[in-house]
Amino acid sequence: MEKEFDIEEFRDFIESKIITLYKRSDSIKKEDLLDSLLEFDNESLHKKLKIKTSSACSQKLSRIFKDNIKDKPRNVSINDWFLFLFNYRVCHSCKQFLPLSTYYYLESNWSGYHPSCKKCSSNYKKDNREHILEQGKDYYQRNKQKILERTSDYYYKNKEQYKIRHKKYREENPDKVLFWANKYRAKKLQATLPLTKELEDEILAFYIERNILIEETNEEYEVDHIIPLQGENVCGLHVPWNLQVITRRENRSKGNKF
Ligand SMILES: [Zn+2]
Numbered sequence: 001m002e003k004e005f006d007i008e009e010f011r012d013f014i015e016s017k018i019i020t021l022y023k024r025s026d027s028i029k030k031e032d033l034l035d036s037l038l039e040f041d042n043e044s045l046h047k048k049l050k051i052k053t054s055s056a057c058s059q060k061l062s063r064i065f066k067d068n069i070k071d072k073p074r075n076v077s078i079n080d081w082f083l084f085l086f087n088y089r090v091c092h093s094c095k096q097f098l099p100l101s102t103y104y105y106l107e108s109n110w111s112g113y114h115p116s117c118k119k120c121s122s123n124y125k126k127d128n129r130e131h132i133l134e135q136g137k138d139y140y141q142r143n144k145q146k147i148l149e150r151t152s153d154y155y156y157k158n159k160e161q162y163k164i165r166h167k168k169y170r171e172e173n174p175d176k177v178l179f180w181a182n183k184y185r186a187k188k189l190q191a192t193l194p195l196t197k198e199l200e201d202e203i204l205a206f207y208i209e210r211n212i213l214i215e216e217t218n219e220e221y222e223v224d225h226i227i228p229l230q231g232e233n234v235c236g237l238h239v240p241w242n243l244q245v246i247t248r249r250e251n252r253s254k255g256n257k258f
Pocket residue numbers: 091092093094095096116117118119120121
């Protein structure tokens with residue numbers, strides 16, 4: 001259920017903020033300020049409150065809030081700006097005024113937040129999933145060259161770093177590298193079953209065992225599929241009960257004779 005815009009709540013909110021911000025100044029008439037702020041030029045609030053903009057009001061408020069206004073971007077309404085100073089924002093979609101924490105970050109927006117609240121954004125994404133996907137595809141097709149250049153540019157500029165990092169990881173985690181490579185291979189051959197974390201760990205244990213044996217004996221060991229993934233007649237699965245650690249020699253003499 002969407003929360004109804006509550007004018008009393010809005011008044012209370014502004015009032016409390018004004019009191020904390022301007023408690024030092026007793027020359028400001030609170031009631032004037034409230035009325036001015038409520039009459040401020042913000043389309044969504046106007047529609048809700050059915051009131052007209054008064055330029056006299058805005059001038060008055062501008063004078064009072066001079067200090068807070070000087071950083072305001074030119075295309076942002078004063079009301080939006082004040083709400084923002086109070087960490088609030090009117091959602092472009094549902095027109096509610098809500099705390100900034102209920103908006104996603106958006107660097108390109110003046111406020112640093114998305115114009116629509118999280119709820120509205122995700123509703124939009126849900127309702128327009130196909131459309132957004134199409135748009136994305138469209139964008140990719142139209143800018144393919146640019147995107148590819150940018151990514152490969154980035155890759156080539158950082159190629160050495162990539163290589164070093166990759167090499168270091170492979171050296172430090174030979175068991176994991178083999179584990180993932182075989183998992184990938186099994187997946188491509190559709191030789192996998194949905195495995196639990198325990199069974200995955202059991203598989204990883206074979207690769208760790210292999211490395212320990214290599215270090216201890218100085219002989220090449222391999223993790224072998226007892227029934228090969230690509231046998232001549234049957235196809236084995238990449239599951240713990242189809243794995244064994246044997247020497248490379250044993251493995252080569254075994255072949256794929258299944
Ligand atoms: Zn919203």
